[in-house]
Amino acid sequence: MTRKSDLVAYIVAGTATVAFALLLVFSLARLLDTEAELRRNEGDNMLWAISRTQSAALLFDAEVSRHVGPISGKSAELEKRYNVMLSRLNLLSEGPQLRYMRDLGLDGELEKAARSLQALEAEILNLAYGDIQTASSVHEILQPLIQDLGRAGNQSMVRQWEATGARLDKQRSAIVQVIISIVAIIVLGAFLSFTMLRAMTEQQRIRLSLLRERETAEIYRSFVTLVSHQFRTPLAVIDSAMQRVLRSGSQMPGEEVKQRATQVRSEVRGLTSLLEATLDVVRLEERQVAATPGNCRIEDLVQRVIARQSEDAPERVFSVEVGNKVPQSIVTDRLLAEQILDNLLSNAVKYSPVTEPIAVSVRAQNRYIFISVHDRGVGIPHEEQDRVFSRFFRGHGTTDIPGTGIGLSISSQVARLLGGELSFESQAGIGSTFTLKLPEEWPGTE
Amino acid sequence: MLAGISLCAPTARSENVSLSAPAGEVRLTVTGNIRITNSEGAALLDDAMLETLPHHTLETSTVVTDGVKRFEGFLMRDLLEYVGADGTMVTASALNDYSIDIPMEDFEQYDVLVATHMDGERLKPSGKGPFWIVYPRDNHSDLQDIRYDYRWVWQLIQLKVK
Numbered sequence: 001m002t003r004k005s006d007l008v009a010y011i012v013a014g015t016a017t018v019a020f021a022l023l024l025v026f027s028l029a030r031l032l033d034t035e036a037e038l039r040r041n042e043g044d045n046m047l048w049a050i051s052r053t054q055s056a057a058l059l060f061d062a063e064v065s066r067h068v069g070p071i072s073g074k075s076a077e078l079e080k081r082y083n084v085m086l087s088r089l090n091l092l093s094e095g096p097q098l099r100y101m102r103d104l105g106l107d108g109e110l111e112k113a114a115r116s117l118q119a120l121e122a123e124i125l126n127l128a129y130g131d132i133q134t135a136s137s138v139h140e141i142l143q144p145l146i147q148d149l150g151r152a153g154n155q156s157m158v159r160q161w162e163a164t165g166a167r168l169d170k171q172r173s174a175i176v177q178v179i180i181s182i183v184a185i186i187v188l189g190a191f192l193s194f195t196m197l198r199a200m201t202e203q204q205r206i207r208l209s210l211l212r213e214r215e216t217a218e219i220y221r222s223f224v225t226l227v228s229h230q231f232r233t234p235l236a237v238i239d240s241a242m243q244r245v246l247r248s249g250s251q252m253p254g255e256e257v258k259q260r261a262t263q264v265r266s267e268v269r270g271l272t273s274l275l276e277a278t279l280d281v282v283r284l285e286e287r288q289v290a291a292t293p294g295n296c297r298i299e300d301l302v303q304r305v306i307a308r309q310s311e312d313a314p315e316r317v318f319s320v321e322v323g324n325k326v327p328q329s330i331v332t333d334r335l336l337a338e339q340i341l342d343n344l345l346s347n348a349v350k351y352s353p354v355t356e357p358i359a360v361s362v363r364a365q366n367r368y369i370f371i372s373v374h375d376r377g378v379g380i381p382h383e384e385q386d387r388v389f390s391r392f393f394r395g396h397g398t399t400d401i402p403g404t405g406i407g408l409s410i411s412s413q414v415a416r417l418l419g420g421e422l423s424f425e426s427q428a429g430i431g432s433t434f435t436l437k438l439p440e441e442w443p444g445t446e
Numbered sequence: 447m448l449a450g451i452s453l454c455a456p457t458a459r460s461e462n463v464s465l466s467a468p469a470g471e472v473r474l475t476v477t478g479n480i481r482i483t484n485s486e487g488a489a490l491l492d493d494a495m496l497e498t499l500p501h502h503t504l505e506t507s508t509v510v511t512d513g514v515k516r517f518e519g520f521l522m523r524d525l526l527e528y529v530g531a532d533g534t535m536v537t538a539s540a541l542n543d544y545s546i547d548i549p550m551e552d553f554e555q556y557d558v559l560v561a562t563h564m565d566g567e568r569l570k571p572s573g574k575g576p577f578w579i580v581y582p583r584d585n586h587s588d589l590q591d592i593r594y595d596y597r598w599v600w601q602l603i604q605l606k607v608k
Contacts, residue, residue: 045509045595056542084542086572087601095511 013195020188027181030174037167046100047156053088054149060085061142067127068135075125082117082124089114104152113145222392222405230274234267277406281391284413291333291417293442298326298369301334302360305341313349316358323363330369331442332418340411340422344373344434347408350401352377352431367440368420376431380424388424411436419443463530468492473576474560478537478607481530489529496562499524504559506584509595517561517580522553525560526607533607538579541571541601548579548597550607556589557582560602574600 060081067078092101092110101107117124120141123134241260245252252260283289299322306318348358352375359374380388380395387393389412392405408422415422419439426432465484470492477488484490499520507514526536531550539545552558559580562569569575578600583589 052542080541080571083571084601087542087574090573091510095508097510 009195013192016188016192016195020185020192023181023185023188027178027185030178030181034171034174037171046097047153047160049088049091049097050149050153050156053092054146054153056081056084056088057142057146057149061139061146064124064127064135064138068129068131075127078127079125082121086114086117089117100156101152104155106148106152109145109148113141116141219391231271234270237267238264277410280410281406284410284417289336289414289417291336293331293333295329296332296334296337297329298322298362298371299328301337301341302362302371305338305345306360308342309345309349312346313354315354316349318345319357319359321359321361323361326362326364326369327440330438330440332438336414336418337436337438340414340436341371341373343407343411344436347434348373348375348377348432350403351375351395351398356431364440368437369440370435370437372433372435374431374433379428379430379432380426381428385424385426389422465489465495465529468495470494474602475604476525476529476531476607477604479531479533480607481532482528496520496525499528502557502559504557504561504580504582506580506582508580508583508598514584515564516566517559517578518563518566519559519561519577519580522558522560522579525605526550526553529607531607535608537606537608538597538599538602539604539606540599541603544599544601546596546599547608548599552581552597556586569600571601577602 063078063081067075089110091097093107093114098107101110117138120134120137123131124138127134241264245257245260248256280289302320302322306320310316310318345358345360352358356376359372361372361374363370363372378395378398384393384395389408391409393409394403394405412422415436415438419442421437422434423437424432424434463482465482467484468490472490472492474491474496475488476491480489482489502519502521504517505514506517522536534550536548536550536553537545538548559582561574561578561580562576564574564578569578579598579602581589581594581598583594588594
């Protein structure tokens, strides 16, 4: 299924790329055509050449008439007019001009006129007063030529305008085609970019999910190791207690049965809390834990947590120090905050010698309060500090102290849920300080 | 009379160098801002004088003929130097009353020929003669432009330097 859709995607993207290239080539070709077209201006030149020839014929005819009449002209002027006339006729009888005149059906007339004039060359150049016969011969040659050239000029203009119109049409359509191509190129380009981005996003998503998968696998592995380790001891205790009860049968005094049962129940409680903590993680992961903000007196919060820890470890000494800027109360979820502090204090109890006091200090800064728990315990080696808040992390050499490696991970997540943060400073062999940072006001929707 | 006075006046024209008078028929007249003259403010040039200019050959196509033509003649640049021209513009006039201004930088930039022969034949006044200004059109694509085409003056008879 995926293979098939991949194939379709490849075909679509490939087709789009090919279309993209083809459109580019097409618009380039049309632009080049148009550019070449713009250089062509034959028609203008022809109209000019025709009109100059007509004017040369008129001037030559007039000069000839003047020469034989009462107003005589210079013979140099006559020769010049004759030469210009021939030069114009020659121009129209060669190269592109000849082809154009042929199109207009005038090439024969022009050649005939040139030949006839050249036949009269001697008479023309030696034209004298009263030589009416030569003058009329010249006039007879020039008169129809002048008329033909006039018509050719008109035709040429019409052809030129028609050609210009057609050329404009062609150029306009070329421009429209190029515009359409460019729009198509833009659309295709957008499509290709979108496809590429989507593919990259998909790849990134796959990479992330693979990473998460690997993390999950790692978590389960740790969990299994933890369970095998943490569950084994209580289960062994329970098993041995039950064996005793079984073996002794009815001979066991009621008092001892009661003691064994209490022991078993305590171990079961431990196991249950282990399971609870694990479930907490799952609930946090799935965002099933919701904070309920309310007014919370800081003094009460700290005292309650210390009272609870003192109950479990009556031999420990706890000190409390509250900074003078600390507000009486803040708005937060009291139960969740207590859960975090419980965890921090019980850790301090677990990981420091019984003789060392545990200090709790509270201070305020920038509308946040900071509750710190200091111990003078084993501390956390520098190389392990990165992983302190990761799930199932147990410090090196702490595996004989009961613990799940879940507490701090949960606390850190809960702190974030409250709009705060959990941080720590620690030195191996000297002690640790864990600090819970909480906003004084409830941070809104979070 | 007036000519006599102006000749005697100590003006800038006193530095003018004179050119021998043309022996044959005058084929080309150069006027305007030139130092070397043989007439009143003009250099009248016959074939013999023009033949002293370095001979050049140029093969190019033109817009009014078919195929590549072989032109012979002299360079416009050499002619203008010959008459001591000083200016920026040359007005070229033809037998057929055609007259056009050509920037003198054209002649520096390109080997513009004043052709006397095309395909070995002397250009005649009844054709493109006596002279045809020919640009090396095939050697420079920028000369293949209608704005240069009108500078190809044929039946050239006069140049005026400005």
